Amino acid sequence: MVSFSQAKDMFRLQKEAKKVKKELKKIQVEAEAHGVSVVISAEQEILSINIAADVPREKIPELLKDALNRAMKKAQVVSAEKMQSVMGEMGMPTEQGMRGMSE
Secondary structure (H helix, E strand, C coil), X not given: CXXXXXXXXXXXXXXXXXXXXXXXXXXXXEEEECCEEEEEECCCCEEEEEECCCCCHHHHHHHHHHHXXXXXXXXXXXXXXXXXXXXXXXXXCCHHHHHHHHC
């Protein structure tokens, strides 16, 4: 059975997670691969793609994939850092805290 205190903490965590999600929409991450640049939100939504005029047409798919993958990885790091701060505020173990426990 869930106690009132646990339910209150869960509600607070849910509220904080929604707040972080709104913040992530506002954060922009950019990556570039030889003339192909992409901008995505930290929530991993593509915001823009720019391809320089001198990029060979046959290389666009490969370069676009590379730039998107790098931008997504950056966005995942930003998102994880934001969520870790929320988890830490809630007194829940974060990845850093878990590492410290295993050492």
